[in-house]
Amino acid sequence: MALATLGVVVPGVAAIYEFLVKGRKRLGYRVQMDTTANDVGDIAAPGALGELSNNGVPLVDPSIVLLRIENTGRTNIDEHDYAVRDDDKAGIRVSFPGRRVVGLVVTELSDENLRSSLAGLIVRDDLVELPKVPMNRNDHYKVLAALDSSDGATKADGPYPDPIVVGTIKGGVGDGRIIETRSRTGTSKRAMALIAFLAVLVVAQSVVFFRSDNGTPLDCAAGRLTLTGSTAFEPVAREAARSYQDVCTEATFSFEMRGSGEGLLALTRAGEHADMLAFSDGDKPDGMPGLVARPLAFVLFTLVVNAETGVRDLTTEQIRRLYGGTITNWKEIGGRDVPVRLISRNPGSGTRAAFQRRVLGGVREPGSNSDNCRDRDPGSPTGLVRCARNSTDDVLRAVADTPGALGYSELGAATNRENLALVRIDGRPATVPDADHGTYPFWETELGYTHGDPDAHSLTASFLRYLTTQVGADIIRAHGDRPCAELANPQLCHPAPIS
Incomplete structure (x- = not known):
């Protein structure tokens, strides 16, 4: 009886955490690239990289950011799920402290149906405004931003601060705010611990089962x-x-x-x-x-x-x-x-x-x-x-x-x-x-x-x-x-x- 109770309680708690906490509507982003575009060595093939400019004016301290916006929850996200006014066309806003935006393009779509929703990218006062894009489970899109120093000077005291991504989903995990996610390979420690526990539990239940006089599980019927x-x-x-x-x-x-x-x-x-x-x-x-x-x-x-x-x-x-x-x-x-x-x-x-x-x-x-x-x-x-x-x-x-x-x-x-x-x-x-x-x-x-x-x-x-x-x-x-x-x-x- 105790083994059976553990077998229900532990996976139940894990399921509640996975589906009720982690598995609701959730919007995430990843900064997949944030790198300087300055030449720190000789340019092998002088061309575009040697002529980075904005309206003909060379960039002082160019950098490039590749941002991935993704639905990381277990339910679809509709345009009505974004927690903004109905007349506000932007669902997510992105800023780059210390940098200004000189170019912006969508580079990848997980589903061609997303294209129509991303037709109106807006940059206002160096703030990128991304539309309220409906996304099914596992959908994503990527935005590539070309940036330059906001004060016209080369930054000499280390990398720029990380981009700031702001957005909220109604009915999402926690307060519904967009969260930074990270790529992960392999099985998490939490999952490995749960698997090990369940394996031990299965072995123990098998021993009890084969030692019992009645080998038929509860409520089974034949026919x-x-x-x-x-x-x-x-x-x-x-x-x-x-x-x-x-x-x-x-x-x-x-x-x-x-x-x-x-x-x-x-x-x-x-x-x-x-x-x-x-x-x-x-x-x-x-x-x-x-x-x-x-x-x-x-x-x-x-x-x-x-x-x-x-x-x-x-x-x-x-x-x-x-x-x-x-x-x-x-x-x-x-x-x-x-x-x-x-x-x-x-x-x-x-x-x-x-x-x-x-x-x-x-x-x-x-x-x-x-x-x-x-x-x-x-x-x-x-x-x-x-x-x-x-x-x-x-x-x-x-x-x-x-x-x-x-x-x-x-x-x-x-x-x-x-x-x-x-x-x-x-x-x-x-x-x-x-x-x-x-x-x-x-x-x-x-x-x-x-x-x-x-x-x-x-x-x-x-x-x-x-x-x-x-x-x-x-x-x-x-x-x-x-x-x-x-x-x-x-x-x-x-x-x-x-x-």
């Missing part, structure tokens, strides 16, 4: 369970099943993930004694009185566009006009001259139902008129190209491959995909706090359905408990969703009413 339903929740279900089997070796799982509607129909047809669990994005339809729901997770969805559209933010009204067919080209709403193509999930999809209910205001999407998502099928009426796909992955691949395409997906599946861009709705990104407080509309409760109440000792009941406690909850969080119990407003996660 075979079929998982069906939501393709948006499929990555969570598969990883949780693998993790459960690692501990409970007498359990096996099969998968029939064809969408929420198909999964609920399969469970209804299988009957009361079927070893089947169906996942659904939202409530079941009427006419399935034997199905019982249990809330599992709060799932975020997002609109996605082909990266070439040039659009990253849509209002609710624009989305409804797009799906209503009155906007046919992205240039009509500030994008590029590319025809709009809509790629949806097939009818019966829980993701499609959530989109219609929460974003389109209850209006159903029109039917498909294209098989290839690029051209209308022969004989179909004029209008937007509309196609539908069976799964979340199929939609994302089609949007990435189709010029002008717009679709929707579970957030975790869409994140960090090539040739795709996530779309903010009414200026708000897909985040749990925004959805939790009603400022982001596209979300749904993920429900686990059984036919009647399963036996408490069955694999179905055991796996449902596993999904809502400890490791299962960690897996849900790792895929960008949130266990229902962790919401500020847990009532958002509700079981479906019994018909």
